[in-house]
Amino acid sequence: MMMDKSLTSLGLASRVVLVTGSASGIGLATAQLFARAGARVVACDRDELGLAATVALLPGEGHWAERVDLGQTLEVEAMVARILTIAGRLDVLINAEVQSNAAMAVLSDEAAWSTLIDTHLKSRYFICRVAGEAMKRHHWGRIVNLADISGRRGSLAGDATHAVAQAGMMTMTRAFARELGPHGICVNSLSPGVVAMPMPCPDMHEDSFVAASVRIPLGRAGLPIEVARAAVFLGSDWASYITGHLMAVDGGVLMH
Numbered sequence: 001m002m003m004d005k006s007l008t009s010l011g012l013a014s015r016v017v018l019v020t021g022s023a024s025g026i027g028l029a030t031a032q033l034f035a036r037a038g039a040r041v042v043a044c045d046r047d048e049l050g051l052a053a054t055v056a057l058l059p060g061e062g063h064w065a066e067r068v069d070l071g072q073t074l075e076v077e078a079m080v081a082r083i084l085t086i087a088g089r090l091d092v093l094i095n096a097e098v099q100s101n102a103a104m105a106v107l108s109d110e111a112a113w114s115t116l117i118d119t120h121l122k123s124r125y126f127i128c129r130v131a132g133e134a135m136k137r138h139h140w141g142r143i144v145n146l147a148d149i150s151g152r153r154g155s156l157a158g159d160a161t162h163a164v165a166q167a168g169m170m171t172m173t174r175a176f177a178r179e180l181g182p183h184g185i186c187v188n189s190l191s192p193g194v195v196a197m198p199m200p201c202p203d204m205h206e207d208s209f210v211a212a213s214v215r216i217p218l219g220r221a222g223l224p225i226e227v228a229r230a231a232v233f234l235g236s237d238w239a240s241y242i243t244g245h246l247m248a249v250d251g252g253v254l255m256h
Contacts, residue, residue: 003060004036011237013038016087018080018131020070021097023050025197026146028057029224030096030231035059037232042083044068045097062087070097070123080130092142092235093131095124113161120165125172128187132180141185142235145173146227149191149250170246177244186243188234193250196221217252 003013017034021027023045035041035058043054044066051065066082068075083090128143135141151166170189177187194216230249233239248254 003038007033007037007232009238010037010232012092012232012235015039015091016042016083016089017092017094017235018042018044018066018083018090019094019096020044020127021095021146022054023047025096026192026195026224026227026231027094027096028054029228030094032058033225033228033232034092034094034235035063037236039092040087042066042087044070044079070127071118073126076123076127077130080127080134084134089138090131090134091138091140093127093144094231094235095127095143095145096231097123097146116161116165117168120162121168121172124169128172128176132176132183132185132187135180135185136183139184141180141183142239143173143176143180143185143187144231144234145169145187145189146231147173147189147191149193149248149254152191152246152248152254173246174244181243186234186239188239188242188244189246190227190230190234191246191248191250191254192222192227193248193253194221195227196223215253216250217255220251222249222251 012034017039019027019031019034019041022031022043031041031043031054040062041058042064043051045051046067046069048067051067055063055065066079068079070076080090124145131143147166147169150163151170173187173189180187227249230247
């Protein structure tokens with residue numbers, strides 16, 4: 001399958017798009033949709049086999065994989081440098097990497113807290129900073145950080161630490177939006193609700209998943225492609241006057 005002509009008006013043809021967490025789930029769906037829109041996709045994850053499968057599924061040409069631990073700042077800097085060497089530019093960053101380290105705040109020791117904050121906040125901060133510097137060269141860019149709705153609704157049982165990290169990412173997104181806005185770069189946050197995947201969350205048992213779905217006004221869990229559509233919109237020309245926005249793709253959960 002080549003470029004999807006229905007997506008041409010998004011202005012993504014020949015854009016260079018870095019999608020983290022693209023070995024599976026939302027990241028995979030997002031990488032595929034950007035490729036269908038004509039973008040050149042750099043698929044990033046720590047799962048080498050999953051990355052290879054992702055790139056093999058992408059329509060079009062010029063895509064490649066980057067196996068990188070986003071928690072290692074030097075690896076992130078080296079990856080962005082390679083992208084600039086190979087493609088000459090970086091236009092869009094979609095931070096779709098999802099790692100669940102849910103733990104009740106009262107049970108989290110200092111080491112667990114530090115690990116979670118490094119995973120969710122430190123890694124996102126440095127990749128946004130490095131990508132933003134690359135985007136400044138062309139005075140155009142889009143950054144989209146996935147931060148689930150726990151950062152806005154507060155914690156449910158068992159995920160207080162996780163919720164704090166998600167809220168931090170949302171605040172960080174707005175800080176980067178203010179900093180990078182004068183350079184033509186839009187930075188937004190995308191908040192998925194319950195998403196149906198082979199295993200939506202390592203810490204969520206099947207009965208909890210079903211119970212959560214019942215509370216959704218639309219009456220069902222979302223699909224990875226439904227989150228991907230929002231990510232592609234925010235990464236496109238169509239979102240040229242949207243920045244610092246926290247967009248929920250949650251079936252209406254946050255109305256409660």
